[in-house]
Amino acid sequence: MTPELITFILLASIAVASGLGMLFSRNAVYSAIYLIINFITVAVFYLLLGGAFIAVSQVAVYAGAIMVLFLFVIMLLGAEKLGRSGDTLPWQRPLAIILGLGLVAETLYILFFQAGELVALKDLPEGFGSPSSVGSVLFQEYLLPFEVTSILLLVAMIGAIILTRQEKKNAGR
Amino acid sequence: MLPVSYYVGLSAVLFAIGALGVLIRRNAIIIFMSIELMLNAANLAFVAFARVHEALSGQIFVFFVITVAAAEVAVGLALIVAIFRNKQSIDVDQMSSLKG
Numbered sequence: 001m002t003p004e005l006i007t008f009i010l011l012a013s014i015a016v017a018s019g020l021g022m023l024f025s026r027n028a029v030y031s032a033i034y035l036i037i038n039f040i041t042v043a044v045f046y047l048l049l050g051g052a053f054i055a056v057s058q059v060a061v062y063a064g065a066i067m068v069l070f071l072f073v074i075m076l077l078g079a080e081k082l083g084r085s086g087d088t089l090p091w092q093r094p095l096a097i098i099l100g101l102g103l104v105a106e107t108l109y110i111l112f113f114q115a116g117e118l119v120a121l122k123d124l125p126e127g128f129g130s131p132s133s134v135g136s137v138l139f140q141e142y143l144l145p146f147e148v149t150s151i152l153l154l155v156a157m158i159g160a161i162i163l164t165r166q167e168k169k170n171a172g173r
Numbered sequence: 174m175l176p177v178s179y180y181v182g183l184s185a186v187l188f189a190i191g192a193l194g195v196l197i198r199r200n201a202i203i204i205f206m207s208i209e210l211m212l213n214a215a216n217l218a219f220v221a222f223a224r225v226h227e228a229l230s231g232q233i234f235v236f237f238v239i240t241v242a243a244a245e246v247a248v249g250l251a252l253i254v255a256i257f258r259n260k261q262s263i264d265v266d267q268m269s270s271l272k273g
Contacts, residue, residue: 004175012183019190019210028202035206038187042213045180049224054232058216061239066209066246073250074202077257088266096196100189107185111178124224129232137229138236149240156244160251 007048015041027081028074032067039063051129180221188214201253201263205246212242 018041021034039062046055074080127133138146187210194207216235223231257263 008175008179012179015183016186016190019187022203022206022210023190023194023198028200031203031206035210038210039213042187042217045183045217046220049177049180049220051220051223051232051235054220054235057236057239061243062209062213066243069246069250070202070206073254077254077263079200079202079257079263093197096193100193100196103192104186104189107189108182111182111185115178124227128227129229134229134232134236138233141230142233145237149237152244153240156247160247163248163251164254 011041011044015045029071029080032070032074035070036063036067039067050124053129053131053134177221177225180224181218184214184217184221187211187217199264199266201256201265201268202250204265205249205253209242209246212238 015038018034018037022031022038025031025034040059043055043058043063046052046058191207191209191211191214194210195204198204198207216238219231219235219238223229223235253263256268260267
């Protein structure tokens, strides 16, 4: 047991446990908090894999902005708890669990028995994943996708405003 | 350095948890969170393979996926708010009618 393996097992069990907590908690606010724990753990994995800039933007954008939006909507709607509605599809839950376990089993089988071990042998070059190296690749090779992303964000913003706008003149509904 | 396949295996497990959440939960907001979990698992696989091949393109893709997830969450939550206004509920079982 090397220290790296112990760190990995600890962090992986936190990630899986918080994922399962998100899945099974009755209160949507608790689910959101579990998901934030999961995102922060995954950010630590990014650090271990040499993605410093991605780790920081994961914490800032995912655990910060996106989850705040989730919590805001949960509390705005007051939809923390959903009353148990009668299951319209009672066979769906056991089938979903079986299929989910099957998905895990076959990915792990392919990964460990078919693909061979993926080992990163070489040490990373100096500054791999730092903001300057990510920035130079982003603004040289991927400049066009970057600009398209800005249009996507603009469209999403306008769409969100239009979808949530209170309609004034539909008293007939 | 651990074999990178451990990280990819963890990403598969997280993806399965997210897929399970989409299938067994009825709360629309929790379904959205499960989709975020699946995107996150895919990001972890991207970063792991970027480490194997020492290519920064994987990390750039993670950056784009995070942006798309932000846009998706903004539009999706706006849709949920609109549905809640109409039906006073975000239970996906009750969104079964095509008309209002």
